[in-house]
Amino acid sequence: MATLTGLGTGSGLELETWVTALVNAEKGPLTQVTAQKTATQSKISAYGTLKSALSTFQTTISSLATASKFNLQTATSSDTSLFTATATGSATVGNYSINVTQLAQAHKIASSGFSSTNAVIGSGTLEISFGEYNSTTNTFSVNGSKTGATITIDSSNNTLAGVRDAINSANAGVTASIVNDGSTNGARLVVTSKETGASSSVKISVTDSDGNSSDASGLSQLAYDPTSTAGAGKNMTQSQAATNALLTVDGISVTKSSNTITDAIQGVTLNLLKVGTGTATNLNVATDTDGIVKNVQAFVDAYNALDTTIRNLTNFNATDSTKSGVLLGDSGARSISTQMKSIFTQTIDGTSTYSTLSQIGVGFQRDGKLALDSTKLKTALETNFSDISKLFGASGTTTDALTAYGGSSTATKAGTYAVTVTQLATQGTMVGGGAPNLTITAGSNDKVTFSIDGKDYSITLAAGTYASTQALADQVQQQLVSAGSLAQIGVDGGGALKITSPSYGSDSRITLNGGNGASDLFGSATSTTGVNVAGSINGVAATGTGQSLKGATGDDSEGLFVKILGGSTGSRGTITFSKGFASQLNEVTTNLLSDDGLLATRTDGLNSSITRLTKQEEALNDRLDAIEKRYRAQFSALDTLVASMKTTSSYLTQQLAQLSANS
Structure with missing residues (x-):
């Protein structure tokens, strides 16, 4: 507010004090608004404290809302x-x-010795593959599910160290190292499979630029075909067998x-x-009784910590009202407390043995806090261990071995629902038009491109004449795995190659895009798109996606996922769904903390009140400024008038005094 100085100096009156008193008398409405604003700001801060407490509570509860936390x-x-x-x-x-x-051991093979790590080996390509060696029949069966690699060795990496680095950079399923045994030619290349097991034996095929890919010179020194002999393709030696x-x-x-x-x-x-x-x-x-007791105690402690915060914010102090909680009587805080406690007093439907927390030793005390009777909980664990988890997390139990609980939503209601299947899900397939050409020639018929489940894959097959269609299928499998696909390759009853998608449903499809080997391998291939599972849950048509049925919107089973893993069509038994205490509390807390939840709504409302009160403050301050200016103008005029009258009085007094002196 504007301040004028010197008021009252002319009249000698306490005019400044009078103006201050009169303006203060007008401040009643402003004082009330300021008090309301301070109280509202305190509530906003209190809601921030409450939000923090709820977030901490949710962190604990969400981790306990799964059955696995109680199936220890x-x-x-x-x-x-x-x-x-x-x-x-x-x-x-x-x-x-x-x-x-x-x-189980990983396969290890070692080269002959070289003079140093800088010794030049040779150039060409190394093809690393995996399989299982049978010493009785002296055969090597390719493991089509394991990815190998073809590695180019040229003048840039043809030393012993260069070959090692090239192998390690190729992500070929092996590691390469150099071991020096201390002799004159003691530097040896050691290749080790990254995986253990007999089917992870390593085979290294060489295409040597010197024209002989199996002798013991040039790059072929690194060839290792377990079915061959030393100097003729088995030129590295086995230092550790691949075993199961x-x-x-x-x-x-x-x-x-x-x-x-x-x-x-x-x-x-x-x-x-x-x-x-x-x-x-x-x-x-x-x-693991102790582990489960620990998790249940964490559940109890989490609620008690939240309850303490709510009590502190809403408490009533009978002796000193100024010490009462900021949110005393606040409907929002009261609603949160009521929602929480109503969940604890519920009975959980869909469980077989326990339906209340008190049955396992968790209950409210006289002071309103939760407490755990660990002895009662341990007794419950000894008699019905598998049912404890249903009291806390969302769970589903099926009566059919080939159906499984796949999840739920906040809309899913507890209960037992019948499951009926009218159509089983299938995988997309592609079958060749006849037996494939078993002779693969580099640059002629070695490349094929596919689209599998909407993603494109290109493969290049190793050249050679394959012993059987299955052997060729194994090579296609290996190259597809190397390309990143999980599709399975096999041979159908007519001797043609068959590719099966790794997924189920209407998005599961395989098509032949092209490549110079497409015709020789698949001819006029036939593609069949997969279909989604179809059926009903709770007698209402469900939505089928892949192998999962989803409960219909509006039904009690809404959002319930049931996985149909096989079997037949028709009635598939029932699924019993229950939503435990931790699961329900997690849902309630999530809603409270959401952008449109109670906390956000209340805080937005309080912030709106702050905005309104601030405007009122500004208006009242403007009014007080105007009032003060008016008072100051009035008293300034009075000050001037009184000062003038005092001057006149002094003049008259002087004149009268002179008249008296002259008479």
Whole structure:
């Protein structure tokens, strides 16, 4: 507000004090608006605190909203020097007898010695492929699912070190290193398969620029065909055979290509470390009671922390109202608290054993806080372990072994729904018009291009005459894998090549685009597009995409996904869907924190109030400025008048005094 100085100096009156008092008397409305604005700003800050608390709560709850957090198991080996194990939660609790007789190994082959890493080897190409060598029949079966590579060696990389670097840069499924044994010609190239197992044996075919691709000179020194002989194509030596892991589980023989085994015992991963002594080692799979108790306690603690924040923001202090919570009586905060507590008092439908938290030892205390009775929870875990997870996460249980729960939405309601299939999903295929030409000539009929599920792939086949259509199919498979496709190649009943898409449904299709080898390999190929699964959930037509059926909009099953993994058409049993407490709390919290949720709405409303109150403040300040100016103008005139009268009075007094002195 504008300030005028010197008011009252003429009259000697306390005019400045009078103006201030009169203006302050007019400030009542401004004081009220300022107080409202301060209170509103405090509420905005309080809602920020509440939002932060809800975000922290959601972080914990969302991680507990999946069944896996409550399906915890331990897998303990009685000799961890032989193997270790982990369990996913779906394993059968009990003891298993494990005997490891052989570890899986990666294939290693080594070249003859060279004088140094700079020794020139030769030029040409190296083709690295993988397969399994049978020493009894002296045959090598190509592993079409493993990607190899063709590597060009020229004057830029024809040294021992250059070849090593070229192999490592080619991402060929092997690693190359140089080992020096200390002798005069001790530098040796060692090639190691990146994967273990008998089917990951390495084969190196050479096209040597010197014209002889199998002798022991030039680039062909690096040739390794396990079916050949030294100096005639088997010119590197094997330093470690490719072997599978061999073990017995409860007396049953198991053969695996890796020392990490995920499918010998359902729900258990074995990590083999050493061959045993012949005596079986015990593996104990048990419920991880402590881990589950820890997660349930985290659930309880997360709610209590949020509840404490809400209580602090809404509390009433009977002795000193100024110490009451900023959001005392606020409908938004009250709504959040009510929503949360209403979920805890619900009964979870669709579960077989437990339907309330109190049944597993979680309940409210007199002070309104949640508490966990860990003894009661552990008892529940011992009797009905598999049902605990349904109290917390969203889950679905099917009665048909070839149907599976695939997910849900916030619209999906708990319940049991019938599943009917009228059409099974299929994969897109392409079948050649007849038996393929088994002789592949470089630059003549070695290239083919495909479109698989909408993506283009180009392959180049290795030249040569293939022993069978299956052998040619294996080569096509290898090259497609190398190109990045998961499509499967085989031979149909008529002897033609057949490609099957890795996906299901109407987007699953394969077409032959061209290439110089398209005609020789596939002739007049026939393509068949896949179809989506079709059927109903809860008696209402569902949407089929690939192998998944999705519950219809508006039905109780809306958003429920059921995967149809095979089987037949017709009735496929039921799926029972339940939405646990953590899942529901996560959904509520997500809605509260959304851009159009309660918190955003309340904060926007409060910010609008701040804008309105600010405008009122400005208007009232302008009015007070005008009032003060008016008062100052009035009192300034009074000051001038009084000063003038005082001057006149002084003059008259002087004149009267002179008259008296002269009389």
